[in-house]
Each structure stands twice: as structure tokens, then as C-alpha cells.
Amino acid sequence: MHILIVEDETSLATELMHFLAQEHYQCDWASNGREASEKIAVNRYDFILLDLGLPDSDGLDLLQEIKAVDNDPAIIILTARGALEDRIKGLGLGADDYLAKPFSLLELEARMQAVLRRKFKLTSSSVAFHGFEMDSSARRVTFGPQEISLTKKEFDLLHYLLLHKNRILTRLQLTEHIWGNILEDDYDSNYIDVHIKNVRKKLSTHASTDWLETVRGVGYRLTI
């Protein structure tokens, strides 16, 4: 998958590219509007991560330019300008999603996958793991013929862990994912522990849940 990162901050672009390369994405980087225009004209991108605050042009203008090209890449806007009108304008101009800075890389990848699923209308999203099966479009977890009843948040938690399998996820990353960007005075990691405990309890009646590891002092990891 070929991705263009349009971002004027070198460090941020570097971290993004580092992460995406690890996830086996092919990345290009444009640090300003002019460079981005050239790259869009020459290459065919599947995905464009677009920062709105560019030094030489408005990201929203660039967005219109991207929409005019043939292959119609998926676009996620990355911006520190969290103002409502920017968000409405960006989505109105054809962006597929919107992430306000600072964002978690895992959140970005989850969003990218969701955008791609929508874009390619992928509905069969069943994943099998350790005898269980998760259907993310039907939001169901089954063990053989038996369905395991999980609450919305428990399902989201398990789905996110599965999406980022074999990776340590911090309680903070999990909290931000399942609670969204509700602005809290502080976050309480205890809630995640309670959810994980409940998930383990529900699944362990069918099979062992050793694969759902607790990484002491850090978070959790789902290993496959």
C-alpha cells in the first residue's frame, strides 16, 4: 500500500514513516504543498495523510487538488486545528476521516483500516484466534457454535487488541480507543483492568486465555 504523508514537521513525518514502514506500508513524504502537488501528479497513492497547516498553502486547497486526480486515494486529515468548521469543511471536501493532533499511531492505523474497509466495501471481516472467531462487522465473538456475549466496550477492547496482535498496548492507548476523545480531567486505567478481567472471565469458560497477556506496569498483549 502506497502512502503519501503531507506534513511540514520533519520529526512527526519521520515517526509516522517509521511506524508505517514497520506495518509494511510504502511511504512517501512531502513537507510542503508544492512538493505534495508534484508527488500527487506523478505517483498513484492509495492513502494520503494530510496535515492542514502547511507552510506554503492551505491543506484544504490541496485536498481539493487531491480529489481531482483520477485514482481517488483515501484521505485522513491530520491537524492541530481542531476547530469544528475545519473538520466540517475537510470532511465536506471529501476527506474520509479526521484525526486531531496529538494522535496515537495505533489509532491512526485502526482508522486507516476502517477507511479501507469502507472504501473497498469489505464486509467479511472474520478473524479466527485460539479457537475463537471474531466477526467485526456483525460485532460477534463465537467459540464453535456458541456465541459469547460481550458488552460494547468489551468487544471494542478485544477487537482493538486483535487488530494490533502481538503488540503491547498500554492502558492509555486502550482507554483512548474505547472511550474516544471524551475530554476527561484525568484517565483511570483501572477501568481497562476491569474490562479485561471481564473479557477473560467470559472467554475462559470455553478455553484458556493465556494468549491475553498482562505486561506488568505497561499494559496488555494479544499473542497469536
Place this chain on the structure above:
Amino acid sequence: MRLQSKLTLFSAASKVIIFLVILLLLPTLVNKVALLNADNRLLQKEERMYQIIEDQGIESFITGETGNAYGSYNLFREEFISLEEISSGKVVNSIENSLRKVDNAVVEYRVLSSTFDLGGKRYLLEIGRSLDTIGDNSKMLQTYALYFLLGVVLITIFVDQAYNKLLLRPLTLIVKRLQRVEHPSAFTPKELNTNTTDFLYLNNTINAMMGQIQEAFQKEKEFIGNVSHELLTPISILQNRLENLLSDPETPETLLEKLVDNLRTLHRLKNIIQALLLISRIENEQYLKNEAVNIPQLAREVAEEIEERAEAREVSLHLDLTGDFTLANANQSLLFTLLFNVVNNAIKYNKPQGSITIKGEPTATGYELSIIDTGVGIAEDQLPHIFSRFKRFHAPDGESHGLGLPIVNTIATFHGIDVSVTSVKDQGTTFKFQFPVQG
């Protein structure tokens, strides 16, 4: 009270006072004038009398038949003339009131008395005019004067009112123009069509001031935009760098915990900036209020969203919502944040096995939503400051940035919601929200 009404009232009051003063003084004045007039007349009569005596001689009045006195009353007893011979030592020259008996009736007269010598004898001439006649005249004079004054007062009051209205029209225009401005950015400076320099000065001053305010608002907006970019982008870089390190298989396990600690600190920093930006954006009216929000339904949604957190803390959550209420001009996500923050606090600062009740009921002025908890409570001396973003309260876990309640307050103010808090230490806190009926 409006300036125009005040001016009209003052002009009317001052005129009425002048009118009353004149009313009080008028009888005395008119009487005095009438008396003076009567005295003049008597003096004229005296003059004529002397003329007649000089022409015709005293004998035409005082004859052998009449003895040494002459008296004449006219038919209406208005005036009388008396002439009599007196002892030569007495000299009289006066005008005064005196009672005279005429046809068995006692009548008060204004009497001119004067002595003169003729043919070696001294005579006393008295000319009198009935005071009743003088009084009648003065009464008539008073009545006419009163009508005239009343007329003048009424006419001037109406004229004053009309003139005040005309004079103050530019001021009314300025006030109306300002009333129409809901936010300084919506103000457009306009010329004022008047030749009253004070109003022109006022209008120009307001135009200039609003211009400055607009500029300040614009600058603040730009500042917020810049701050968010300048601060959030480096935080984003740091967060992504730490996450990359965290997911790197080569990172030693001993480092992982430190990375998580750093991520937590970064998260706190991010939350503070976002909270400040949120407050600032709301205060700058950068949020729209274009949704109709059903309050009991919103309370149910918040309860549903937060239920698991309450369960995790072994706190029971009760809903007691009666009636229905929709806030017409509102922002759903902001109101959600408001209730979420308050209920979340109620969970966090509750006691094990404690409870939270979300109670809603219609009131005469709208809808009242109360969030009642059985938590640790807020100390009495802290209660007045809980909404202040400049007073910091450290939560028991030391993690709170202390901006949760200022956000609640800002959102409430933005929607015109009245908030009140009562709390008893170690017993619990109640947050009451009065949602207004919007006209």
C-alpha cells in the same frame, strides 16, 4: 427608566411644581393687585370729588337741610361717598378696610379717608368701595389665570415630550443597533444621521471600540489556532516517537515502564492543552448551538455510556427522570461532555458501595437535572472556587488537571444553564442544572 421618559417626567414635574407654587401665590397676588386697583380708583374718585367741590362749592353737598354731613350710596352699594364737617384739630389721610352698616346689613368697605379745609372749616371726605366687589373681580381674575396656566403647562409638556423624542432618536438608534449584536464579530460600524455632536461622538466612540474588540477577538482566535498548532504538533511527535519505541521489539523490557510513564505525562499535558483550548473556543463562540437536545434522553445516554465505569468502581447508578424537555439551541456533544464530566467525577470521588442518582424533573422555568452522589464531598471553603480555572485542586490521585469543572461551567454558561452545587464533606455532593425555556 428610559432617558426620554426621565426627561419628560422631569419637565412635567417641574412645570407642575411651578403651577402649584403659582396656584398657592395667586390669590394673594391677585388680591393685592385688585386692592391696588381699587385704591387707585378711590384716589381718582377723590380727585374728582375735589374737582366737583371746587367747581360747585361745598354748599351743593352740605346744606342747611343736610346739617353738617353728606352721604350717598349708589344702588348696588358698591361705592359710597360721605362728606362731613369735623373739628378742625383732626387730620386724616388714609385708605383702609372698615365695616359700615347699610340698610341693617354690615358691609366691609375699602375706605379712603381724607381731610381738607374749606372756608375756615375742616371737612372729612370718605369714599368707600365694597370689598365684595373687589373680591369678585379678583376671583374671576384668578380663574382665568388658572385656566391659562394649566393650558400652558399641558401644551409645554406635550411639546417637550415630542422634542425629547426627536432629540433622543439617535440614541435610541444606537441602543437598538447594539442590542442586535449578539457577538462583537457581527457588528458593522454605521454612520449616524444627526447634527447633535454628542451623539456623533458617542457613535464614533462605539464604532472605534467595537473595532478594537473585533480585532482582539480575531487575534485571540488566531492565537488559539497558533497555540494549538505550536503545542499539539510537538506533543504529537513525542507521542508517536514513544509509541514507536514501545512497539519496537528491540526495546528492552526495563525501558517499557518508563516509556509508559512518559506517555502518561504527555497525555496529561495533552489533556490540559485540549481543555484550555476547549474553554477558549467555547468562550470565543466557535461552537455552534444548532441542535435540539432532549435532556432526559441525553442523561440516559450518558448513564449508558458510563455505566460500566460505575460498575467497575462498585458504585450504583440510578436514573429518576420524569417529564420531557428539549433545549432548542444547543450543542449535543458539549452538553454530553458537561454531563459526562460531572457523572464521571461522581463515580471517581465516590465511596465503595456508594450510589449516584441522576434526577430530572420539569420546573416552572424549564427543566432541572440533579446529579446526587454519596461521595467524599467537597470542603466548604473550596466550594466557592470549584469552577475557577485559576484555583487548583489536587485530586487524591494527583493526576487531575483541575479543569474538568471549569469546562462544565463554561459549557453551562454558553447554553445559559444555571448551575448550583451543594456538598457535605464525607456525605456527598449534588450538582443542580437548571435548563431554561428558550424564548
